[in-house]
Amino acid sequence: MTSAHWLFGDQLGPAFLAGDGDGPARSAPVVMIESRAVFRRRRFHRAKAHLVLSAMRHRAAELGDRVTYVRAETYRDGLRQAVGGEPVTVCHPTSRAALGLVRSLDNVTVLPPRGFLVGHEDFAAWARGHRGDTLRLESFYRRVRRDHDLLMDGGEPAGGRWNLDHDNREPPPKGARTLGAPSPYRPREDDIDAEVRHDLDRWEREGDVSFVGRDGPRMFPADRREALAALRRFLAHRLAGFGAHEDAVLADDDTMSHSLLSSSLNLGLLDPAECVERAEAAWRAGDAPLNSVEGFVRQIAGWREYVWQLYWYFGEDYRASNALRHTAPLPDWWNDLDADAVTARCLATVLRQVRDTGWTHHIPRLMVLGSHALQRGWDPAAVTDWFHRCFVDGYDWVMLPNVVGMSQYADGGRMTSKPYTSGGAYIDRMSDLCGPCRYRPDRRVGADACPFTAGYWNFLDRHRDTLAHNPRVSRVLGGLDRLKDLPELLEQERDRGDGPP
Structure with a gap:
């Protein structure tokens, strides 16, 4: 008897049922499981939840009688309902948690990963x-x-x-x-989307x-x-x-x-x-x-x-990387995607995009959202989780290196050669966001000081010892002590706290 093949919700294309080489048998019956516990554990963006469930149910509709589609509390419960103890194959999952789960089940055989170019x-x-x-x-x-x-x-x-x-x-x-x-x-x-939204x-x-966020008409x-x-x-x-x-x-x-x-x-x-x-x-x-x-x-x-x-x-320990020792919690306005509470036009614009769509492109992610989190010293694990939950394309494998390594420099340079943060001048040069903003990108102190410009110099001062030997940062660090307004800037940043800028 041909073993059933289990499709996770991010294994929905034809490559995962191709029946070639080290894949599942071409005629294998298929199991798909919606786990409600996944949505209880994290506060996902509503548009992301809608997209994932819609995609799973669309795939199940395509497969017709070939698929056993189970809605259960957990994956274990769903697999037990679908096949009992009968053997099942599954392509290598995309997260460590899912891989640990399938490897813990005696009746599951894990096949090599699919959907990538390099083994x-x-x-x-x-x-x-x-x-x-x-x-x-x-x-x-x-x-x-x-x-x-x-x-x-x-x-x-x-x-x-x-x-x-x-x-x-x-x-x-x-x-x-x-x-x-x-x-x-x-x-x-279509009707499947309406059913998902109803659920x-x-x-x-x-x-x-x-x-969190809004679920408008499906965009993806x-x-x-x-x-x-x-x-x-x-x-x-x-x-x-x-x-x-x-x-x-x-x-x-x-x-x-x-x-x-x-x-x-x-x-x-x-x-x-x-x-x-x-x-x-x-x-x-x-x-x-x-x-x-x-x-x-x-x-x-x-x-x-x-x-x-x-x-x-990099292994599971990479998740705990925190080379800059950032531990501040994410504020409520950020967790709630409360763009209307934010005055800084760049940050308000990008938060609004995330709130309304669950997506923004790579530069707002890195140089607005990530840069602000880095400058404020927020816990990189919490920042990683936020990106995972709030973006329609966010998965553990996507966000862990992108945020811990690229965005928050929490790995101390294992992945990138310098922290990716900047003052308002970069945002001003690469966007039209600064012109109408009440803050000025060239001001470090005062009521109209750009929170990114002030935050940049505050970040460098806070970590000058850690970054002193980084050749891509050392020259900029040399300019810190030439800032006559540095004491005023540091006091201003201490008073700012983590309220919306």
């Missing part, structure tokens, strides 16, 4: 060759490009350069309120589940057909304009030319190989410039793969 063994072999060095993205990215023949001309990178970041850091066009890109793909809700409303009325794909439509629209209409302004921010243009494919990739609806290969084909056909395509390929074949691998390679 754990290949990454470990690459990492062993860098023992005397830090495991930086650039070296890994080049390895992936070579191994998968992505944007290569023979043994050389297409265009002669591996990294086109220099071409992809343009500020927004002066005076423009939007980038002018064609709109992204938006799905249409979430009921759970909240019953009082044992609480959400919930099945394979929608995900492919989103990919096609991006490649045909938005990829060409993506590169130059990928780090820019406009208050009235949340999506710019970004792909909005991260949630589809992380649900398993899209495979990374098909995304990057189709993007390369667009460049070779002359439909998109190399800098845009390289930037997109770097995000998926570089950064996404790198984060996935570091999550497993």
